[in-house]
Amino acid sequence: MIGLDQYTVALVAGVILALALFVFTLGKSPVFRVDRAGAAIIGAAAMIACGVLSFEEAMQSVDFKTIVILFSMMIVVANLKIAGFFDLIGSAILRQISSKQSLLLSTIMVSGVMSALAINDVVCLLFTPVVLLVCRRGKCNPMPHLLAVAMASNIGSAATLLGNPQNILIGSLSGLSFASYFFTASPIALGGLLLTHGILSVLYRRELSGFISPEAEQHSVVIHGYLIAKTLLVLTAILAAYIAGFELALASSVGAAFLLITRRVNPNKVYASVDFNLLVIFIGLFIIVGGVEKSGLMGELMAFLPSSATEHRGLFAVLTVILSNIVSNVPAVLLLKFFVPVDHAEIWWKSLALFSTLAGNLTITGSVANLIVAEIAKRNNVAISAKEYLKAGLPLTVLTTGMALVWLTLFR
Template sequence: MWQAGLLLTFVLIIFSLGKSPVFRVDRAGAAIIAAALMVDFGVLTFDQAIASIDFRTIVILFFMMIVLANLKVAGFFELIGSYVLRNVATKKGLLLAVIFSSGILSALCINDIVCLLFTPIVLLVCRQTRCNPIPYLLGVAIASNVGSAATFLGNPQNILIASLSGVSFTSYFFTALPISFIGLFISYFVIAYFYDQDLRGNVQKVEPSKVFFHKYIVIKSLVVLVFVILVYIAGKDLAITSSLGAALLLVTRRVQPNKIYTSIDFNLLVIFVGLFIIIGGVKHSGLMDLLVQQTTNFIDLQNKTVFALFTIGLSNIVSNVPAVMLLKFFLPSTETVMWWKALALFSTFAGNLTITGSIANLIVVEIAKRQNIHIGFWDYLKVGLPTTLITSLLGLFILNYV
């Protein structure tokens, strides 16, 4: 038990800091090291380690990344940027367009990947229109979290929850959609309030750069994405539908396979595999039962407000994916569908609290940094804190009274 606890602590520290302060070990490396030591220390046998991996979640993530990679290669995100640039007149209108583009895309696809592909487009638009990029970049990050909360396809932790919970897509969608939709407007008003001076006036009209996109691949990829979602809504296994969709896209004469594979976030897949083994070791050792017992003695997690605060706090300390893997053991045994929905909503909204609250935020910040645009902790917190509080309160209201 103490060995499992030591390895869990090591991983949570690395996930909290982002990397080791001594060695060049990142989150993926920490997950690999701890998972290997779980077996080497005898906490799990090799077969038990393999059995603890939820391969359905890994399959869904991998194949959804292939679908997104096809949209990237086809120039879909550049097409959206060009359309926005041609059809907005004011700086506030541009912010609203950026927020809803990021939010809607993140509801249908994995928000981390959306931020990776959409952020450079927003930077290009801001440079062409000579707008301060910071409020728009904040819009991309915050809206990606809020929008991704609308569906089980929106982010890695929701894909995990869909696999673990058995809650249907439509059941969660109809609960989460109004919260996310209103949340996007909340995001807009909060950013517009703090950056009022930067958002006054019209955008400088420029001729958009010529966008090179492959119409056939864009249409084919969008049709496959809609097919995957509709078949999933109809009740089919998402792992099967997403794998079929990805397979259809890989049958092509137009795209070199390596262009697709290089767009897949293998780091994220490695992190998931490692975390499954680590959490499996903690559970097998008996440490998880002890943690649950001790925690519930001091914290009333059957109170939705307390549960929301606990989820938001833990998600910001260790990141939302490991938080969900831990919190699934703390869910009350009654009204399980409602509690799974609450876990999906609050672990996602938690990503907006601080700049390190989600991988999506860090992706936006790092891409901006490469172009000498600095988004500081306070720049993010002054917008993220009120957005998190308001959207979480809205979520509590919907879960309690609607």
């Protein structure tokens, strides 16, 4: 292990983080044949090799519960895919929706509402394949609809303390009641979903004009009703257990294990549908962010901020948005929790939950949900570039954050 002083350790961690985020933003290295998964592996290895983290510390920085949840839900999604569930849902959507605009609105509302009730990462994992299938069969440009899944899932998840990991964390740290937070945040979430529709409709007006091709409805698929019913029953049980207070990692892993007990499905077909690249990305990101936290880099940067940055709501919003896009939402919350004032703490915790979640729409790397959509799209030969995402994400983040600021002033 290389011996480095604290300043050098922080500098090394910052360089590794910057290079990893650069590749994540572009989707691949402009020089080497390195994709997001490769950048995550290289960045994590560099953190250990340079002595920023020991191997044991790197392992401790990985949130294995999140990895277990994602892997388990991928098993569930794989069973639905094999059973023809996505084809069935796609056919149902195409029968009910005739225009591309109505498809966009339906995508936004379904993603938003589902993400308020369950973790938005899981919603993206389940819903993105459906949207891709509908767009392919409906002969639509999938880009605005994929952006709708990612952005609406972020905004919808802001409505409740169960919608995303950072809100779950804030609920635990602050003691906020579910109803109190929902009453404050739900109008912002609803307004944000409408803004999402408006912005995407303007930016992609050509792609969204016209009707869905009726030829898409003439598509025969093989549906395995028993497997669909079994998998949906397991998925319902997982969500019910989670809402009832059971650990989601435990509930999802038990559900996935139950689905693997079968005489009908070849397990290799299930494993082939698991996105191991995405799991690698998550593990690498956890280690990279863990290195940044251990190095003290963010503490050094925070020390240069004026005290007013965490006393004025507007400056606090800007700081939260920027920090959430540098180190991701959950680490940003862990850092900013120390700056929540004792007086009127409830409204500040609500502000932190809203701003850190809405920040996820700024860049393609601003939210794990965005990366999930981007990676699933990539596997289906649809590339969402950082520039393409920013085109809609920047105005949406500015408008929704501004709307939240105005709304929160009513709760002073």
